[in-house]
Each structure stands twice: as C-alpha cells, then as structure tokens.
Amino acid sequence: MGIHYDYKSTKGSKLMEKQAKREKKLAEKKAKRLAKESSKEDEVKSKILDTSKPITLDFLTNPDKE
Numbered sequence: 001m002g003i004h005y006d007y008k009s010t011k012g013s014k015l016m017e018k019q020a021k022r023e024k025k026l027a028e029k030k031a032k033r034l035a036k037e038s039s040k041e042d043e044v045k046s047k048i049l050d051t052s053k054p055i056t057l058d059f060l061t062n063p064d065k066e
Contacts, residue, residue, distance in 0.1 A: 049055070
C-alpha cells in the first residue's frame with residue numbers, strides 16, 4: 001500500500017519537476033539554435049567579396065590569401 005498511498009501526495013511536486021526539466025531542455029535547445037544561427041550570419045558576412053576590388057587570377061587560385 002506504500003506506493004499507492006505516496007503517489008497522490010507527491011504527484012504535484014513530480015509534475016512540477018518534470019515541467020521544470022522540460023523548460024530547461026527547451027531553453028538549452030533555443031540557446032544552442034540561436035548561437036548556431038549567429039555563427040552562420042557571421043560566416044556569410046565574412047565570405048562576401050568587396051565589389052570595389054577587381055578579381056585577380058591570384059585571388060582565384062590561392063583561396064587561403066585574404
């Protein structure tokens with residue numbers, strides 16, 4: 001009878017713990033997604049070529065040189 005007697009008295013606290021755990025996990029996912037999106041935006045900005053500079057053969061053949 002111990003399990004059934006204890007169930008109703010602890011049900012509310014267990015539900016609150018589950019909800020807190022779920023919200024924590026969602027917050028972590030959101031933070032991770034935002035960090036990933038911001039890094040993609042930075043990467044896109046850095047790859048944009050300057051239109052005032054002419055494209056040379058050296059630039060095309062040596063991508064390591066900035």
